[in-house]
Amino acid sequence: MPPPTRDESTRDVMAQKMSILICLMGLVMSQTLDDTPRQPVKQPENDPSHAKSPPRNAGKVAHIMKLPVELLLQILQHLAPSNVQPYLQGTSLQTYKQAQKDLRSVCLVSKRMDAVARRYLYQDVIVKDTDTLAYLLRTLDEDQPLGQEVKQLFLELPNSFTDDEYRSPNVAILESRPNFEEIEEANLVPSDYKQYQRDLHFWAGGNRRKPSFNDWAWSKEWRVFSHMIYEILIRTPKLESFCLGRIPPSRWNSLPSEYDFLAKLIQSAMGFDVLFREKPAAPFLPKLTQLQLLADRAGDNHTCYPSSLLDDFLVLASLRTIRSFRNDRISPIRSPWLGRSGRSSRHAASFAALTPSSQCHLNPVPGLLIAD
Amino acid sequence: MSTGLAKLTRLRELILDVHYYGDVKACLGPHGILDLSSLNELVTLRLPLYFLVEMQIGVDPFVPNLAVVLPASVKHLTVWANRDYVQPSRVTAFLGGWEALLTGNKPVLHMRQSALDFFASVSSRVADHFRHLEEVTYCYAARALRTACQCDKDMLCSRCEALKFLDPYAMDDSSSRMQIQSFEFEEHGIRLRTVQEEVQDRPPYLPSRTIPELTDMFSSLAL
Numbered sequence: 001m002p003p004p005t006r007d008e009s010t011r012d013v014m015a016q017k018m019s020i021l022i023c024l025m026g027l028v029m030s031q032t033l034d035d036t037p038r039q040p041v042k043q044p045e046n047d048p049s050h051a052k053s054p055p056r057n058a059g060k061v062a063h064i065m066k067l068p069v070e071l072l073l074q075i076l077q078h079l080a081p082s083n084v085q086p087y088l089q090g091t092s093l094q095t096y097k098q099a100q101k102d103l104r105s106v107c108l109v110s111k112r113m114d115a116v117a118r119r120y121l122y123q124d125v126i127v128k129d130t131d132t133l134a135y136l137l138r139t140l141d142e143d144q145p146l147g148q149e150v151k152q153l154f155l156e157l158p159n160s161f162t163d164d165e166y167r168s169p170n171v172a173i174l175e176s177r178p179n180f181e182e183i184e185e186a187n188l189v190p191s192d193y194k195q196y197q198r199d200l201h202f203w204a205g206g207n208r209r210k211p212s213f214n215d216w217a218w219s220k221e222w223r224v225f226s227h228m229i230y231e232i233l234i235r236t237p238k239l240e241s242f243c244l245g246r247i248p249p250s251r252w253n254s255l256p257s258e259y260d261f262l263a264k265l266i267q268s269a270m271g272f273d274v275l276f277r278e279k280p281a282a283p284f285l286p287k288l289t290q291l292q293l294l295a296d297r298a299g300d301n302h303t304c305y306p307s308s309l310l311d312d313f314l315v316l317a318s319l320r321t322i323r324s325f326r327n328d329r330i331s332p333i334r335s336p337w338l339g340r341s342g343r344s345s346r347h348a349a350s351f352a353a354l355t356p357s358s359q360c361h362l363n364p365v366p367g368l369l370i371a372d
Numbered sequence: 373m374s375t376g377l378a379k380l381t382r383l384r385e386l387i388l389d390v391h392y393y394g395d396v397k398a399c400l401g402p403h404g405i406l407d408l409s410s411l412n413e414l415v416t417l418r419l420p421l422y423f424l425v426e427m428q429i430g431v432d433p434f435v436p437n438l439a440v441v442l443p444a445s446v447k448h449l450t451v452w453a454n455r456d457y458v459q460p461s462r463v464t465a466f467l468g469g470w471e472a473l474l475t476g477n478k479p480v481l482h483m484r485q486s487a488l489d490f491f492a493s494v495s496s497r498v499a500d501h502f503r504h505l506e507e508v509t510y511c512y513a514a515r516a517l518r519t520a521c522q523c524d525k526d527m528l529c530s531r532c533e534a535l536k537f538l539d540p541y542a543m544d545d546s547s548s549r550m551q552i553q554s555f556e557f558e559e560h561g562i563r564l565r566t567v568q569e570e571v572q573d574r575p576p577y578l579p580s581r582t583i584p585e586l587t588d589m590f591s592s593l594a595l
Binding site: 316319320 | 382385
C-alpha cells in the first residue's frame with residue numbers, strides 16, 4: 001500500500017483536529033452528569049408568574065470545565081499547528097491558519113479555556129505583514145506573561161514597497177504608549193523628501209552609489225519594522241526558534257539599518273548603552289536553539305543579503321542549529337557596537353595575520369578591525 | 373567567522389548556503405579555511421567547498437588535512453560549488469592581489485579537482501577521525517547546466533565547460549578516481565553522493581499594485 005501523500009496526511013490531520021474540536025464543543029453544550037443532587041425549586045403557591053419550569057441547565061456545570069488543566073493542555077495540544085516551517089503556502093499554510101482559528105474558537109469558550117488555549121495559539125507565530133506585526137506587539141505588551149509562550153517566531157515581512165504584502169505600518173494601534181515613542185517617531189512621513197536631500201548632503205559612503213529616494217524611503221520604513229521587531233523580541237525571552245525570512249537584497253556592502261534591531265538587542269544584552277542609552281536588558285534570547293536566515297524566495301540569485309546578520313547571532317551560545325540560505329555575499333564578522341566606517345577589510349586581513357592569537361572582529365566593508 | 377562559530381559549542385547543525393565574492397577567504401579563519409574543529413557536537417554540516425580549499429600564491433589550490441578543521445562528530449557532510457559565483461577568473465583575480473598580478477603566480481581554482489581532493493582528504497581519515505561519518509555529498513550547480521549541449525568540433529559549449537569545472541565524473545581520470553573513492557567510502561559504510569542541484573531563477577517580477585502613498589511622494593518631488 002503506497003504511503004499517504006502529503007495532501008492525504010494533511011487532510012487526515014485536519015479531520016482529526018475537527019473531530020476533537022467538535023467533541024469539545026459538544027462537551028460544553030452537553031447535559032451535566034453532576035453528582036450533586038438537584039435541589040427542587042420552591043415555587044410560591046397560587047402565583048401564576050412563577051409557574052414556569054426552571055432553566056434547563058440550572059445548577060449544571062459542563063463536564064469539560066471540571067477537567068484539570070493538565071488534561072485540557074493535553075487535549076488542546078492536538079489542535080496546535082504542527083510542523084510549522086518557514087515559507088508555508090498552499091495547503092500547509094491553510095492547515096496552520098485553520099489550527100490557529102480552532103484555537104481562537106476555543107479561547108472564546110470561557111476564561112479558563114482561554115488561559116489554556118492561548119499557550120498553543122501563541123506558540124508558533126508567523127508574521128507575514130506589518131499589520132500582524134503591530135497587533136502582535138500590542139498583544140505582547142498588554143499581556144506580558146503571554147510572551148513567555150512564544151516558542152517559534154517566523155518573520156517574513158515585505159521587502160519592498162511594491163510587495164503584495166506591504167502595508168504602511170499601522171502604528172496607531174499602539175495607542176501612543178510611552179514605550180513606543182521611538183516607533184512613532186520613526187514612522188515614515190510622506191513629506192520626507194527634504195530630509196532625504198539633507199541626508200544625502202551628509203552621505204559618507206565614499207565611492208558607493210548614493211541611495212535612491214526609494215531605497216532611502218524603504219530604509220526609513222524598515223526602521224519602524226526594526227523597532228517593532230526589537231520590542232517583540234525583548235518580550236519573548238523563551239523563544240527557541242527564530243526565522244528571519246524574505247531578507248531583502250543588500251543594496252550596499254554594509255549592513256543596512258533594517259537590522260538595527262539586532263545590534264540593539266545584542267548591545268542591550270552585552271551591557272553596552274553607548275549608542276542607545278538603554279539599561280542592559282535580560283540576556284539576549286537565552287533559549288534560542290534554532291536560527292534560520294533566509295533570503296527572499298523570489299530573490300535573484302545575483303542579489304545578496306548582508307550575511308553579517310549571521311555574525312550578530314554568533315554571540316548566542318545556546319544555538320544548536322543554524323540555517324542560512326541563498327546568501328550571495330558574505331561580510332567579515334562585525335563588532336555590533338561599532339559603526340561602519342574605517343579601514344578596508346584588506347588592511348584588516350593583514351592585521352589578523354599579525355595577531356593570530358587575538359580574537360579579532362572585523363567590520364564589514366569598509367571595515368575597522370578591533371581586537372577584544 | 374571561525375572564531376565566532378567556535379563559541380557555539382552546542383551547535384549540531386550548520387547549513388551555510390552562502391555565496392561569496394572576492395575577499396571572503398580573509399574572513400573565514402587561519403589560512404583562509406573555515407575552522408570548525410571546536411564544534412564537538414556538530415552532526416550535520418553543509419558549506420561551500422571553497423571554504424575548505426587553501427589558496428596560496430604560486431601553489432595550486434589544495435584541500436588541507438580536514439581532520440584539523442572539521443570535528444570528528446560529523447555524520448552528514450555536504451559541500452557544494454556553484455559555477456555562477458565561483459568563476460575561476462573572478463576568484464583568481466582577487467587571490468594574490470597586486471602581487472599575483474605582477475608576478476603572474478595566480479592560483480587557479482578547479483572545483484572538480486578540489487572535490488576530488490576533498491573526498492581523498494576525508495577518506496584518508498575515516499578510520500581514526502571521522503568515525504561517525506555516515507554520508508558525504510558533493511553538490512554542484514550552474515545555470516549553464518540547464519541548457520542542452522551545443523559543442524562543436526572546436527569549442528566546448530558553456531554547459532560542457534561548466535561540467536568540466538564542476539563534475540568529478542566529467543573527465544575520465546577524475547571519474548576513475550571517483551570510483552576508487554566511492555569504493556573506499558563503501559568499505560567504511562559511508563555513502564558517497566554527487567548531486568547536481570537546480571539553480572532557481574527569479575520569477576518575472578511585475579509589481580501587481582501601485583502604492584498610492586509612494587506615488588504621491590514621488591509626484592510631490594519639486595525637481
